[in-house]
Amino acid sequence: MxxxxxxxxxxxxxxxxxxxxxxxxxxxxxxxxxxxxxxxxxxxxxxxxxxxxxxxxxxxxxxxxxxxxxxxxxxxxxxxxxxxxxxxxxxxxxxxxxxxxxxxxxxxxxxxxxxxxxxxxxxxxxxxxxxxxxxxxxxxxxxxxxxxxxxxxxxxxxxxxxxxxxxxxxxxxxxxxxxxxxLKSPDELEVLRYVAKVSCDAHKRIMKMIRAGMMEYEAESEFLHYCYKYGGCRHPSYVCICPSGANSATLHYGHANAPNNRRIEDGDMCLFDMGANYAGYSSDITCSFPVNGKFTEKQKFIYNAVLDARNAVMSTARDGISWVDMHRLACKTILQRLKEGGVLKGDVDEMMKSGLHAIFMPHGLGHLIGVDVHDVGGYLAGQPERPVEPGFDKLRFARILKAGMYITIEPGCYFIEILMNKAIEDKNLNKFINVEKFEEFRNFGGVRLEDDVLVRENDVENFSIVPRTVEEIEEFMAR
Missing domain, CATH: 3.40.350.10 (Creatinase/prolidase N-terminal domain)
Incomplete structure (x- = not known):
């Protein structure tokens, strides 16, 4: 060069x-x-x-x-x-x-x-x-x-x-x-590809070394160490989010009042949301997995609901597709899977109209990413305005996707105490809930899967190469 x-x-x-x-x-x-x-x-x-x-x-x-x-x-x-x-x-x-x-x-x-x-x-x-x-x-x-x-x-x-x-x-x-x-240039994409790989390798390193009895901050420490030592990434893109167990229902865990300081227990699900930064460019990747490397049936059920939502968006997103429609697709997929598992009942379209999806996924599907982890350009003049419907109002952008955009796809399903209580108390939401089954997931926490992807003319390219299926995760963590 x-x-x-x-x-x-x-x-x-x-x-x-x-x-x-x-x-x-x-x-x-x-x-x-x-x-x-x-x-x-x-x-x-x-x-x-x-x-x-x-x-x-x-x-x-x-x-x-x-x-x-x-x-x-x-x-x-x-x-x-x-x-x-x-x-x-x-x-x-x-x-x-x-x-x-x-x-x-x-x-x-x-x-x-x-x-x-x-x-x-x-x-x-x-x-x-x-x-x-x-x-x-x-x-x-x-x-x-x-x-x-x-x-x-x-x-x-x-x-x-x-x-x-x-x-x-x-x-x-x-x-x-x-x-x-x-819209990212070819040179920018090379940096983004690099920092995504460094971050993914660090996530995989943590999946190998995690054990019950460790503290959440040990995962944070290992991530920061790996990215700096092996990738030259002095900075993370944001404060590392390393919740386990019920803590994984806290969307932005890791802040000063919850500094990744819980002891990880056997049987916990970990939700680790961390990304390195190199030359000013960001990554933002989330992996969810059981600490002992083996999913319970309940964990597998929620994980696969989120994975199906992620896969549905991955296979549909491309140039010309509405990001709002992608959020709707992810939410409907999760609701449908929860219905199939007996947690919910009734018509999924009616659930969407009631805002029930925002109980389980209160955040937006993803965001633009680049120099800033939540990159600019979401709601500029001449672009679609922020939606007002529950859940949709948390979208960080509502644009039509264009080839050259670099975005995160990050569906999640969480059992957040305050929102669970709201759903049970609200008659417009309660009618869709099998309360006894729903209550089985209190203190479950949550699952989120987040990938950094490049929008192309006919598809998306995923820069986040980590084990994603239940089988891949269990095999990888067992090796």
């Missing part, structure tokens, strides 16, 4: 800086068609900053701001970037470091070092940003401002002392760059 690369070491993936240049060019192509912009309009982005622990002098491990990562691939904090919106000429701004930095933090790289490493057209210090824009006769500065549809948080537009002297537009850039991130 020629040119500069990001690589963590021998045996890890070499990611070409060309990937980020191509990302910049894709965004610029969108601006070339905007006649109101001249050759002196600039996209201006702010990178991430070092953040301290509250009022201490210790800092969190740095993570680059996502849009800046997408456009520049820069690993250092406190940087800015400018791109001519018509020509694509790129400029990186880096902080001017004091000489003492070299004593504590190591070598101070020159501007030419940054230019070569990140393959940008020019590099200046951040204290020269106003001077740069004046020298370019800048007619318009396009900064990034928008609301993330998952978090509800707003991006912070880039700025510098003196920016008020220029004409600034903070609305135009966000929908364009977010939409560009929805």
């Amino acid at each position: 020629t040119g500069a690369v990001y690589q963590m070491g021998s045996g890890t993936l070499a990611v070409p800086m060309k990937l980020f240049k191509d990302n910049r060019n894709r965004v610029v192509e969108k601006f070339k068609n905007i006649n109101s912009l001249d050759n002196f309009a600039y996209i201006f982005l702010r990178g991430g900053t070092n953040t301290s622990f509250n009022d201490t002098d210790q800092k969190y491990i740095f993570r680059q701001e996502s849009y800046f990562q997408y456009m520049f691939g820069v690993k250092e904090p406190e940087c800015y970037g400018a791109i001519n919106a018509k020509t694509g000429r790129s400029t990186l701004f880096v902080p001017r470091l004091p000489a003492e930095y070299a004593v504590w933090q190591g070598r101070i790289y020159t501007l030419d070092d940054f230019k070569k490493h990140y393959e940008v057209d020019e590099v200046y210090y951040t204290d020269n940003m106003e001077k740069f824009f004046h020298s370019m006769n800048t007619s318009l500065i396009l900064t990034l401002f928008g609301t993330n549809s998952d978090s509800g948080l707003q991006s912070e537009p880039a700025s510098f002392p003196g920016i008020e002297k220029f004409k600034v537009n903070s609305e135009m850039l966000y929908p364009i760059i977010a939409e560009c991130r929805v």
Whole structure:
């Protein structure tokens, strides 16, 4: 491979800086068609900053701001970037470091070092940003401002002392760059394929080593260790979710109040939702399996209901298919299997109308994934709005699938105490439930299967290669 690369070491993936240049060019192509912009309009982005622990002098491990990562691939904090919106000429701004930095933090790289490493057209210090824009006769500065549809948080537009002297537009850039991130380039897909494989291998390693009596956090520790040691993945894509037993009914387990700290008991089902991150790109994979490697009949019943839903979506999803319809397909499949097993009764379509599906699967079927694990582009202007029906209102996007999208498919079936109680008490839901059979699953927990897949014209390609059928899991864990 020629040119500069990001690589963590021998045996890890070499990611070409060309990937980020191509990302910049894709965004610029969108601006070339905007006649109101001249050759002196600039996209201006702010990178991430070092953040301290509250009022201490210790800092969190740095993570680059996502849009800046997408456009520049820069690993250092406190940087800015400018791109001519018509020509694509790129400029990186880096902080001017004091000489003492070299004593504590190591070598101070020159501007030419940054230019070569990140393959940008020019590099200046951040204290020269106003001077740069004046020298370019800048007619318009396009900064990034928008609301993330998952978090509800707003991006912070880039700025510098003196920016008020220029004409600034903070609305135009966000929908364009977010939409560009929805479809992945071949180079991006190579990184995503790599980080998915590293994560899958780590999941398989845990399936081999898990034993009753271990703590949930030991699985988390093993995952983080494996991905870093063998894949060069310093960061996870999100806080590891490692519930066992009844804890697996907690959808986002692993947070500060439930830090993967339960002892795993013999006979438990484990639901391990973990993904590594490499070069800023994410994976998000969930495996559910019995700790002793052998499913009980009850575990097999719920697992196969979820597997059937996953397989139904896998075989149907492709370019041109509605993601909302895929969520409906997954929910109906799970309800049908629960009915066949005697947990439910009545007409499945009527169950769907009542919202019963959201009792068992209260989350959306999946999400876009890329630089962010819950990637942007879900509810941009011109795209379908968020549905309002129970369960469907939790979908992170409601778009028509397009070839080149990279998404998760993650159906689940859970027995969540508060929702079980709601279903029993609600006469519109209770009529579909065989309560005695339903109650047998109280404290069961849940099952989720999550794969990272590429949408193609006629099918999807699954990047998550792990044992999935009951037979595959039992055979793999027995070896």
